[in-house]
Amino acid sequence: MRLTVIGTGYVGAVHAACLADLGHHVLGVDVDADRIAALTDGRPPFFEPGLSDLLNRAVATGRLAFSSSLDEAAGFGDTHFLCVGTPQRPGSDAADLTYVDAAVDALAPYLRGNPRALLVGKSTVPVGTADRLARRLGAEVAWNPEFLREGCAVQDTLCPERIVVGVRSKWAKARLREIYAPLLQAGTPFIATDLPTAELVKLASNSFLATKVSFINAMSEICEAAGADVLTLAEAMGRDSRIGPRFLAPGLGFGGSCLPKDIRALTARAEELGQGQAVAFLREVDAINARQRTRTLGLAEGLLGGSFADRNVAVLGAAFKPLSDDVRDSPALAVASAVQDRGAHVRVHDPEAIDNARAAYPALQFALDVAKACEHADVVLHLTEWPQYRELDPTALATVVRGPVLVDARNTLDPEPWRAAGWTVRAPGRPGLGR
Template identity: 60%
Template sequence: MSPKITVIGTGYLGATHAAAMAELGFEVLGLDISEEKVALLRRGRTPMYEPGLEDILRRHVAGLPGSSGRLDFTTSYAEAAAFGDVHFICVNTPQRPGEYACDMSFVDAAVESLAPHLARPALVVGKSTVPVGSAARLARRIAELAPAGEDAELAWNPEFLREGFAVEDTLHPDRIVAGVTSERAEALLREVYAAPIDGGTPFLATDLPTAELVKTAANAFLSTKISFINAMAEICEAAGGDVVRLAEALGHDDRIGRKFLRAGIGFGGGCLPKDIRAFMARAGELGAAEAVAFLREIDSINMRRRVHTVELTREMLGGSLLGKRVAVLGAAFKPDSDDVRDSPALNIAGQLHLQGAEVTIYDPKATENARRVFPTLRYAGSAREAAEGAHGVLHLTEWREFRELDPAVLGEVVSERHLLDGRNTLDPALWRKAGWTYRALGRPTV
C-alpha cells in the first residue's frame, strides 16, 4: 500500500509539491495555518501564479467536478499526523530582519506543532532551505516530542524548483537528494519518488549535513556565475567591449557553459539573495567564514547593478530624473512568475520614483503584488499604456510579451524614444531601426 503524504506549508513550494504528489498517484493532505489559503486551494485556486499548477489542482482536489479526489487541505496538525506516513515540511525560511542569518521560526513551529501528534512510525522530510546543522537539531527535537519516539524519523530532501517551471521540476527533477540516517528512510523516499527514478532521475542518498548544503551550494554557485558576467559587463563598459558577445564566446567552452551568463540588472527573488547571505552567516558560526567570504562581493556586485541601472537611466534622459516620465516593463523578479520578493525591477522602479521620476509599471502577472509593495507608483494594464508620454522605457523583466513588442508601434505613444534594456534580450538593431536610442548594461552605446 502506497504511503500517504502530508505537506506542511502550502506556499509556492508546498502547493506545488502537494499537487505534484497527487499527480503521481498518492493520497495527499496539505496543511496551512491560514484558513483563507486552505479555502482558496480547496477551490482549485493558488495564492500565487505558477504555470500549470492550477490545472493539476483542479484534477485532484477533493470535491471538484471530475477530480481524482486524492488531494485535500486542512489547518489541523492532529488530522495531518493521523493521515500521513510521510510529512514534508515546505515552509518559508526568510532572512532575519536586520541580519544575514536565516529565520528558522516557521520550520521550528511546524516541527513543534506536528511532532507531539506522531503516535506511530512516521518520516518527517524537510524540503525548506535551512542552515547546515538544522536537520540534526530538529531530528533530536522530533524524537523528544513524538509519542512514537525514535520511530518518528527525520530526513532532508532539498527542493530545486525554478519559479515558472516548478511543476515540471517536481514531476521530472534533474536529481533527487535525500539526506537520511536509516535504510528505512531511504527506502520510503525511493518509494515516494519511484516514478521520476524509473524515468531516469538520479537518486543520491547522503548524510543530513550534505543534503542541507546541496541547495545552498547550488544557489551560491549560480549567484557567482551571474555576478561574474555582471562584473564583466562593468569592465566592458569601461573598455568599450560588448558583454553579450563576450558571454557568447565564453559559453562555447564546455567547462563554463552558456547558462546564467546573461548580463543585466542582477538576480533577486525569494531564494538566491537570502540563501547566500544565510550561507555566509552560518559559515561564520561554524568558524569557516573565510571559505565563503567571496559571496560578500557576489552580493555587492548584484546590488550594484540596480544602482547602476538608475544612473544609466538618468544619463539616458539627459542628466536628470526630476519630472521625467519613465515606463518600466516588468515588476516580477523573473518571467512566468508574479513573485516580487527582492525584485531588481521593482527596486529600480522605486529608486527612480524616489529620485523624482514619474514611474509607470506594467507586468503581465505581478501588478497586484507590486502595488502592495509600492502603492505610490503608477500601474498600467499594458506596455502601450505604460509607455504613453514616457521620456524613457526600461525593460527589466524578460517576459516573452516584451520581446515581441513592435518598436515602431510603441514609439507612436512615447514622448522620446529612449530604451534601456536591463536584461539584454531585445534586438538592438530592430529598436534602433525604429528610431530608438538603445542602451544596455555592458554594451556599446552605438
C-alpha cells in the same frame, strides 16, 4: 502512499499537487485558512504555469485535499513533508527558522514515539538544522531539498534533474525511494547522503549560480570601460563546455526569495562554524548584484541629461523574473522605486505581477497594458525579461512615447528593430550600441 505536506506556500502547494499526480493520496496543511480555502477550490495562491490545471485535476480525483488541522494531518499518514518558509532573519543575514521550529513543535506530540513516523524537510535551512530537529522531535528525520525554479516548478518537480535525500537509516531511504518510485523508474538520479550534505546542496547550488550571474555582470562593467560587448563575451565563454552558457546573462542581476537569501544564509552559517573566510567571496557576489541596480539608474539618468526630475519613465516588468508574479526582492521594482524617489513620474507594467507589486509598492503607478505605461514616456526601462516584451512593435510604441529612448537592462531585446524605428537604445555592458 498517504502523505502530508506541512506548509502550502510556493514549495508546498506545488509539491502536494505533484505528489498527488504521481498517484499518492496527499493532505496539504496550512495555518492560513484563506489559502486552504483557495487551494480546496483549485485556485493557486500565486501564478505558476501549469499549476492550476494540475491542482484541479488532483483535487477532482480525490487524491489531494487541504486542511488547517494538524490532528487531521497526524491521522492521515506517517510521512510528513515540511515545506514552510525560511526567510532572512530581520537585522541579520541568517535564515529565520521560526516557522520551521513552530511546525516541528506542533507536530511533535503526534510523531514522538511513533516508529513509522518520518518527517521529511524540504525547507532550505542552515546545515545542522535537521540533526537538531531530530533530537527535538524524537522521531526519524530526513532532508529532501527542493530545486524549483519559479516559472518551471511543475516541470522541475515531475521531471527533476536529480532527487537528493539526506537520511540516517536504510528504512528512511527505502520509504523515500518508494514515494519517488515513478520518477526513479523514468531515470531520475537518486542521491542518498547524510543529513548535513543534503542540507548544504540547495545553498551551495544557489550560491554557485549567483556567483556565475555576478561574474558576468562584473565583466559587463569592464566591457563598458573597455568598449567591449558583454553579450559576445558571454557567448564565447559559454561555448566552453567547462563553463556553459546558462546563468551567463548580463543585466540587472538576480532577485527573488532564494538566491539573495541563500548566499547570505550560507555566509552567515559558515561564519558561525568558524569558516567565514571560505565563502567570503559571496559578500562581493552580493555587492556586485546590488550594484547592477545602481548602474541601470545611472545609465537611464544619463540619457535624460543627468536628472529624472519631472520626467516620465515607463517600466516594463515588476516580477523578479518572467513567468512569475513574485515580487520579493524584485530588481525591477527596486529600480522603479528609486527612479520615483529621484523625482520621476513612473508607470509600471507587468503581465502577471501588478497586484502583488501594487501591494508591495503602493506609491508607484501601474498600467494594465504596455502602451498605457509608455504614454508620453521620456525613457522606457526594460527590467523583467518577459517573452511578451520581445514581441513588442517598436514602431507602434514610438508613436505613444515622448522620447523614443530604451534602456534594455536585461539585454534580451534585439536592438536593431528598435534602432531602425528611431529609438536610442542602451544596455549594460554594450557601449557599442551608442555608436
